[in-house]
Amino acid sequence: MEKPCILTTMLGPKGIYSCFKPCIEKHFTIISYEEFVERKEHFAGKIRAIFVWGLNLKVNKELLQALPKLQVVVNGGVGVDHLDIPLIKSFGVKVCNTPYVVDNATADIGMALMLASARRVLEGHNFSKYHESEYMPESSLGTDVSSATLGIIGMGRIGFKVARRAQSFEMRILYHNRNRRNEEDERAVGAVYCEKMEELLQKSDFVMIVVSLSPQTHKLIGAKELAMMKPSSTLINISRGLVVDQDALVDALQRKVIKAASLDVTYPEPLPKDHPLLSIPNVIVLPHMGTHTVDTSRIMVERMVANALAVLNGEQPPDEVKI
Numbered sequence: 001m002e003k004p005c006i007l008t009t010m011l012g013p014k015g016i017y018s019c020f021k022p023c024i025e026k027h028f029t030i031i032s033y034e035e036f037v038e039r040k041e042h043f044a045g046k047i048r049a050i051f052v053w054g055l056n057l058k059v060n061k062e063l064l065q066a067l068p069k070l071q072v073v074v075n076g077g078v079g080v081d082h083l084d085i086p087l088i089k090s091f092g093v094k095v096c097n098t099p100y101v102v103d104n105a106t107a108d109i110g111m112a113l114m115l116a117s118a119r120r121v122l123e124g125h126n127f128s129k130y131h132e133s134e135y136m137p138e139s140s141l142g143t144d145v146s147s148a149t150l151g152i153i154g155m156g157r158i159g160f161k162v163a164r165r166a167q168s169f170e171m172r173i174l175y176h177n178r179n180r181r182n183e184e185d186e187r188a189v190g191a192v193y194c195e196k197m198e199e200l201l202q203k204s205d206f207v208m209i210v211v212s213l214s215p216q217t218h219k220l221i222g223a224k225e226l227a228m229m230k231p232s233s234t235l236i237n238i239s240r241g242l243v244v245d246q247d248a249l250v251d252a253l254q255r256k257v258i259k260a261a262s263l264d265v266t267y268p269e270p271l272p273k274d275h276p277l278l279s280i281p282n283v284i285v286l287p288h289m290g291t292h293t294v295d296t297s298r299i300m301v302e303r304m305v306a307n308a309l310a311v312l313n314g315e316q317p318p319d320e321v322k323i
């Protein structure tokens, strides 16, 4: 029997997911976006699922109109802010994502960014590599993480996992969330609730953003919020670039309103090479790689396959986005 076709840009020959191609090919014929554009008439009536990761494929009205047999759009990762869900659903197409499976890896990257910034890992690496002076410069003196205060903005599943990790580093933990967690959760990770985000910003040495992007969190952290943070503090963002006003962040770092920033997410991604954030000392920028481990990526792809297969078989998919 002919396998159903999926459209994806996730699997370019050098892309990080290309090693998982066999897991998808077992069930589907993969059509790359380039193949689709070249032979639209041939493929349009065959594509039944789209696999998307981040912004690499725009699922807009034009594309949806061109695919009459499309049944499901599956997003690799939990955040679906880049998908117009009401629009997709108006075409009778389901939307799925892959929550849960990304939580540990994303919490780990938050810790990695915090520790790398606090302990000047990049400066140390560059000193070892380039040996430009005899002694390590004063700027390589870091900050103790144990006994410092971590403020977590967004205490959902990933925020909670960050708190667990931070607890074992003997940090003091504050959190701000739309809904307060129950006392048992708070006790389990030793986290103290701040009803007002301002309080968390003023008291934290490290502020980690873990909220999802929505109209309410768009540029949640701007000039006013940055000015509330301690001059010695570090901002860590593992959610979405647009939660932070990036121009305000550049300004705050240049004027030393805060000490450092450690970012897995920016806008755009990746940043252009001449972006000011890339030339400010005390800034670490990653190209949105919170879920990039072999196991997490593999499980994520397997979960995408399971969701698509369920929809195509007329079953309820495990991770339908219900918005």
Ligand SMILES: O=C(O)[C@H](O)CO
Pocket: 053, 054, 076, 077, 078, 079, 080, 102, 290, 291
């Ligand atoms: O949303 C997620 O799970 C990650 O950021 C990957 O997009």
